[in-house]
Amino acid sequence: MAKKILIVEDEKNIVDILSFNLTREGYTALEAYDGEAGLQLALEQDPDLILLDLMLPRKNGFDVCRAIRDAGRTTPIIMLTAREEETDKVLGLELGADDYITKPFSMRELLARVKANIRRSGMAAVGTSAQPSVGGRLELGRISIDAELLMAYKDNAPLDLTQREYELLKFLASNPGKVFSREALMENVWNYEGYVGDVRAVDVAVRRLREKVEDDPASPQFVVTRRGLGYLFNA
Known part of the structure; x- marks a missing residue:
């Protein structure tokens, strides 16, 4: 079964590019354009990985990440940010994000990080049994x-x-x-x-x-x- 990647991003052109490339790599892409919708999909669909933008309408990426972790979910989260401020990146990691990638990013690097985090998560799931x-x-x-x-x-x-x-x-x-x-x-x-x-x-x-x-x-x-x-x- 194809791994599900949830994209939470308010810029449609970025969502379209990510969704196209992820689908081409064999993943199933889920899309949300604001934080509240993203959080709902994260909890209902239980994706294998979440690409989470920081600057989102209705609920920002920090709050979404915190809510996902507070719900006990260990889904790998890669934050997408256009910001260069170190404090933002560190805060995201402190809230439970697994990694971040700064826009503009190369698709090759992003796909490599997606693959690595899903592989690591899968290895842990085997171990817990x-x-x-x-x-x-x-x-x-x-x-x-x-x-x-x-x-x-x-x-x-x-x-x-x-x-x-x-x-x-x-x-x-x-x-x-x-x-x-x-x-x-x-x-x-x-x-x-x-x-x-x-x-x-x-x-x-x-x-x-x-x-x-x-x-x-x-x-x-x-x-x-x-x-x-x-x-x-x-x-």
């Missing part, structure tokens, strides 16, 4: 990870992580002491092959992860920064 692990946990001092249950624990208490936060922690913890650049994390955790571009999504994800994992996020012990190089997991 697994039976409880028997000795399959990764033990790293106070932190442990059960790769079959897709759960992480601190001092044996489960951590309330988003899918992205879990994947980031699991990747770093599986390579303790090894430093990964932001670009390398975009490739390995975000699944963007040969990524070259804005990597602020990594910094936001690390900050959110630290708020849930660290005793003191301002002085991290587990997810550590190597200035000028990237991040590592300190076992």
Whole structure:
């Protein structure tokens, strides 16, 4: 069955271009031209991915993203924005968007991001159906990870992580002491092959992860920064 992509965008010419290219790639495109309609379709149709513009009539993209996450939906969301302000992009990520892409964007890049996010989401769905692990946990001092249950624990208490936060922690913890650049994390955790571009999504994800994992996020012990190089997991 074809994967469903919901496009929430008020500029019809952009919707037409996106819908045409997505359909040509084998996806089913759903369209909404304002935030309220987009939110309704997101909750009713349960799409496999949402392309969400920030500046929308009736309800802006930030509010739509927040409402989708508040409803417990983990649908991948890629925000479309014409704005260059870092605060807007960071706010979208803080509200639960998986990524953003700035207009004007290349269709090739957008399709690559769509494919990567759907593939990552599908891999997680398979994992959540697994039976409880028997000795399959990764033990790293106070932190442990059960790769079959897709759960992480601190001092044996489960951590309330988003899918992205879990994947980031699991990747770093599986390579303790090894430093990964932001670009390398975009490739390995975000699944963007040969990524070259804005990597602020990594910094936001690390900050959110630290708020849930660290005793003191301002002085991290587990997810550590190597200035000028990237991040590592300190076992």
